[in-house]
Amino acid sequence: MDNENSTTRIGEDDLSFIEKELGQTKRPFSIKELAEKLAFQKTASQRIQDVLKYDPACLYQVGNQIYKEYNESLTVSSRQVEHFEGAVVLKVVNKVFYKGFNCEMIEVDYAGGGLFRRYIDYMKKTKTQVLIPSNCDGLARTPEKMERGEDPRLTGLPMADKDIKSIERNLKTAIPKSHKFFSWNDRWQLVENEVSIPEDKIKEIEAHLKETSVAASTGSLVTKSFGLEPSHSLYDIHCLSLNFVLEKKYKKEFLFVSDVGWGKWHLKAAVGAMLENLPLSAAAARFPELVGDEKPELSAGLEFPLKIYLTWREVASGAIKIPKSLHKELAHSREYIFTDADEAKSYTVYYFPVQGFFLGLKDYFDSHNIPQGTSLTLERKAPNAFNFWIKKSKKKMATVKLGYETKDDLFAGPGEDVFTYAMPNKIIYLERDILAKLISLAGQRNDLDLRELLVMVFKNFGQDGADRSLHYLRAYHMVDLFRQTSQEEVEAVLLNSTEFIKSEKKKGIFYYREPVLPAKEEKIHLPEEAEIAIEALPGEIPVSEIPTGLEAGEELEEEEKIEIPPQVLAAETIEKAAAAKKEKPAKKKKLKLEGEKAPRAKKSERRIIEEQIQLEESEQEALSAIKEKELEPERVEHRAGEKKEEVKPAAAKLPSFGGLFAEKLKVALKKKEEPKKEDAEPKKEEPAEEKS
Incomplete structure (x- = not known):
């Protein structure tokens, strides 16, 4: 590890070596070029030793360096085999x-980079030795020495790729700390070699850009201002010095718009003027506070080739909005070349990273009468070049054009019909009557945020039904006529607002549901008597109002004890249960959901008969208990003999405490027994008629 660090570490000696290399020429170098030069310098000691050519009959010792040529396939990974042809020094x-082969097998290693280094590293990873035969049959011949000019290490990478990358990283940190170097866009040279750019040359370049209103390359400015052609030895250092001065000292006046070659420059004021009076430059819709944090999915993760559905703001501005996920990929340059794939015509467009759109297709949109909803596809061909095309129909179709008032940010129209071959998307395209209604509603947009604008759109243009529905892109194109916004913001608001529900079956469809407001509580005015009765219900009924079943002036003596027969209490319980069953409130019919079982069938006739029999048996038992109680005084009198009969209140004299129900039960049972007795009496046989 220490050896590896010493190889890739950048010290004062290494910086001195780089300074010496740059002092020998005025040509700027990149960090990669400087790292390779430094790698050769660090491995120079390995190229001092003599190199012996490989021959299987020759004798080699440990520590020798062997020159060997390969033309075979090498395994560089578990799933990859690559062919290698060339010479290496092992x-x-x-x-x-x-002994079995009668030769010596020598194990070799490789210190260089490239494909052969990948092969050696894989062999070490799999713990496989790299062996080649030598001294076959014991011949022990003396190997031939390689010429210095044949050394493959002079042209190949002197060390592994990862080591060279480590040197590059360390150089990027070490060189900027030194005051002896200056750079622009990874082009480095010594400060002493920098060309001084006079002030009058800067004024001349500024006047040229104002006159042409077109961006100019650094090379063309050097040729025009300094008279140097690209073949001149000082051409590159002048380009480097001019870019360095414009970026460091004149950053407010000049804007770097392209990184192709030595780059291109334009006046910052001229580029900023392109945004004036554009619909896309108007104030954006106010973004509301959301209740959730769900991220957009439909408008995220897009890549080239990219399909875009143009809004009226884009058409009127001659621009193409780019999803936020692609902003970083395009930020390296401001100027791009768009080529119409159908007509092979090129357009120079400018990318505005803050606003997130390309600008410069106004002539194309006007000449082809491009309507809102048109499908435009962008295909990347180079870092600064795109091909584009629109979806077209075979026949021309009628469409409309809208005017735009910059002061009030209002669209006007629709005007007269125009004809175009462009075919808009049927779901997203806004017809003439829809446009007219949208423009008439624009006066209601003031002080509304994006969520409230979407609510207005869904209420007025959502498809009729229990819940109004719209595709989120159609809703975006409608809201964009009111206030500038983006499809990512529209989707985020729809996903994180309680009024909108995402469809689970239809992609991109959202439903609007009117929020339910809490109902106001209305006080019910009852009669005065009813309020008194309700207040006294929970156990506070006046004692004087409790019915006792006694006539006025009649009182019960404390000594009298009222005995209620258990049979009567049982009968009362049965009657109350039956009454409660009859008065039970009807249940609401439960809606049958999909997959639920059907309700149970009604009771069978057999079950009904069994219940009737059980009821009759309970009535018979109650009747027997009553008769048994009536005969009890006679049995007591018979047993007591001459004992004085005790006075007890008769059951019939107990109308209070539920006695009324017992009396009714007795009467009902007596009436039920009479027909049974009549049925039990034997019928008298009628005399048979005499035969004549």
């Missing part, structure tokens, strides 16, 4: 005599 680390 080092002998061990040798073993194999």
